[in-house]
Amino acid sequence: MKDGFIKVAAVTPKVKVADVDYNCQEICQWIDKAMAEGVKVMVFPELCITGYTCQDLFLQDRLLEEAVEGLGTICTHTKEVDGLIFVGLPLAIKGKLYNVAAAINKGRVVGIVPKTFLPNYNEFYEARHFHSGKDLNxxxxxxxxxxxxxxxxxxxxxVMPSIRIAVELCEDLWVPNPPSISHALAGANLIVNLSASDQIIGKDRYRRELVSGQSARLVCGYIYASAGPSESTQDVVYSGHNIIAENGKLLGDSKIFSEDMLVTEIDMKFLEAERRRMTTYEAGDQSREYNQYVYTNFVLNNSETKLTRFIDPKPFVPSSVEERELRCNEIITIQAMGLKKRLEHIDCKTAVIGISGGLDSTLAFLVTLKAFDYLNLDRKGIIAVTMPGFGTTDRTYDNAVRLIKETGATFKEINISAAVNQHFADINHDPSKHDITYENSQARERTQLLMDIANQENGIVIGTGDLSELALGWATYNGDHMSMYAVNASVPKTLVRYLVKYYADTVENQQLSKTLYDVLDTPVSPELLPPTEGQISQKTEDLVGPYELHDFFLYHMLRLAQTPAKIFRLAHIAFTNQYDDETILKWEKTFYRRFFAQHFKRSCLPDGPKVGSVAVSPRGDLRMPSDACANIWLKELEEL
Incomplete structure (x- = not known):
């Protein structure tokens, strides 16, 4: 259970209707299989001890007595089992019959949860046999x-205070006000659902959306286990559809009509952190209603959870092509709409942007084109300036020129070499000394030119820097760090590439598309040092580290509030075939050092549109002091 992960399972056993001995034997076999995989929380379908489809046989004492004996059999089998197991059975209490979930821990039943909402429509007749457990206490x-x-x-x-489990049974989830809402407000962050859901056309999609949506709304994990096709098929066929979700994310989804076990891990510490950050998530544990909850303890051994869930190496980039295209279109539209509003508000018809031939400035330029098109403004109002200097290569220069001319923007070229050399003379700097002054003087000269041209033309300067650069402080203060509207401010570097590719794939202008593809193939570089044999000599990722690693660190630190050691563990899994542990650790230390030391640059960012769940705007998304120390984060990495 290290790092807050707990291994869970949803199981659909094969059943024989009303054959309790057979069903309990199947359940015990699945428990053994689950425990061999390290499962700690296991959920079976409702009424699985007898079978869900017994109908009027539920009124037979013989079946009810056998069900209780079967529960005892499972308890005996699980005395040495380290887990919490939920099984369903019919249970007579004080002269009434209830459809219940029994929670078993180390051979003991520790709690019973009755079903609240009983279906009584179409093929279902639960209300004919069972009573609602709504008021049962x-x-x-x-x-x-x-x-x-x-x-x-x-x-x-x-041993794991961050796990708090509550139960609902099938129909409970499908009603307008599911019990899981009250459970979550009372503190539960993992909901288990013992279900018997029949299958009709399209119902699996709805079921999947229902479970994942409920987990998102309640900021919880959700385990849904459904009865399968071995139930009676007299009138319907049962789905065997098992689903495991975490805060809206589908972690596992079994094929329908299967009788199998779905296993994954839920990150309970992430769910805890997510609830803490949501000030609108108001738990009601101080009110009378939520003080009526019974908190039942169960015991687990504190063991490490082996992770089998997929750890996405590119958390900012959707994995499916279809979803990625939708996301790219949406992001570019958000960026363009943000700029459109700013131009409208200040009645500005001119935008000034520096074009380097690299990815960031290319994306910002494409967004500016879209904003001008939305406003029906002449693209000539976009003054695109290429400013070659000491490090500019023919490739990036040619791409910049083609990009501007193929889109109808106003092309302007200013070579900054003479101006920067004059600046070196003014401050008595040796131009053969290729230090930070050498580099930043060029960046500031370019920004000064853009600002002055914007004054001349009554326009605004469009910023090109991206989220990853801001996180690392990889920007020249009062150089490329500054603009009048920063359209890329919340777009991570790993996503910039896909946004430009999406534009290249969808634009009708084939020459423009060809240019964009060459931009995509160009190494990331600020081009502030002289080229070597005509090639880029200064590659950013050689200096600061791979952006795919930094974006991974950024997402897991800011979005998921995870610790450095946990992030390292996840990065080891996500990048197992790309980077060794030494490399990952080296760049993670770099990330934390730079993230803390460079925050002063983020404290005075220009406006820019937020496009995703991670952003570093000092006005809304990241409130941290510029003088905060990274020591405790780096200390954890040093102890690995």
């Missing part, structure tokens, strides 16, 4: 234990 004796029976019950674990 009692204790029953099972073996030597007095066991709580109530829907208002949360299962808590001493």
């Amino acid at each position: 009692t204790y029953i004796r099972i073996g030597e234990d007095e066991v709580p029976v109530t829907t208002n019950q949360i299962f808590t674990c001493d």
Whole structure:
């Protein structure tokens, strides 16, 4: 359970309707398989001990007695099992019959949760046999234990306080006000659902959306286990559809009509952190209603969880082509709409932008084109300036020129070499000394030119720097760091490439598309040092580290609030075939050092549109002091 991960499973066993001995044997076999994989929380379908489709047989004492004996059999089998297991059965309590979930821990039933909402439509007739457990709040004796029976019950674990489990059964989720809402407000952050959901056309899609949507709304994990096709098929066929979700993200989704086990890990510490950051998530544990909850303890051994879930090496970039195209279109539109509003508000018909032939300035230029098109403004109002200097190569220069001329913007070229040499003379700097002064003087000269041209033309300067550069402080203060509207400010470097590619793939101008593809093939560089044999000599990722690693660190630190050691563990999995541990650790240390030391640059950022869940605007998304120390974060990395 290291780093807050807990391994969970949803299981659809094969059942024989009303054959309790057979069903319990199947359940025990699945428990053994799950425990061999390190599962700690295991969920079976509702009424799985008897089968869901017993109908009027539920009124037979023989079946009910056998179900309780079957529960005892499972308890006996699990005395040495390190886990919390939820199984469904019919249970008679005080003269009424309930559809319940029994929670078993180390051979003991620790809690019983009855179903609240009973379906009574179409092929279902639960209300014919069962009573709602909505108002049931009692204790029953099972073996030597007095066991709580109530829907208002949360299962808590001493060795892992971040896991708090509540239960609902099938129909409970499908109603307008599911019990899981109250459970979550009372503190539950993992909901298990013992279900028997039949399959009709398209229902699996709806079921998937329902489970993932509920997990997102409640900021919780959700485990949904459904009865399968071995139930009676007299009138319907049951889906066997198992689903595991985490805060809206689908972690696992079984094929329908399967009788199998779905296993993955849920990150409970992430869910805790996510709830803490949401000030609109108001738990009601101080009110009378939520003080009526029973908090039932269960025991687990504190062992490390082996991770099998997919760790995305590019968390900012959708993995599917279809989703990526939709995302790219949406992001470029958000950027353009932000700039459109700014131009409208100040009644500005001129935009000034520096074009280097690199990815960032190319994306900012494409966004500016789109904003002008939205406003029906002449693209000649976009003054695109290429400013070759000491490090400019023919490739980037030619791409910059072609990009401007192929789009109808106003082309302007200013060679900065003479001006920068004059500046070196003014400050008595040796131009053969290729230090930070040598580099930053060029960046500031370019920004000064853009600002002055904007004054001349009554326009604004469009910023080109991206989120990854801002996170690392890889920007010249009062150089490329500054603009009048920064359209790329919340776009990470790994995503910039896909946005430019999307534009290249969809634009009708084939010459423009060809130019964009060459920009995509060009190494990332500020081009502030003289080229070597005509080639780029200063490659950013050789100096500051691979941006795909830094974007991974950034996402997991800011978006998921994860610790440096946990991020290193996840990066080891995500980049296992790309970087060794020494390389990952080296650049993670660099990330933390720069992220803290360079915050002063982010404290005075120009305006820019937020496009995703991670942004560093000092006005809304990242409030941190410029003088904060990175020591405790770096210390954790040093101890790895």
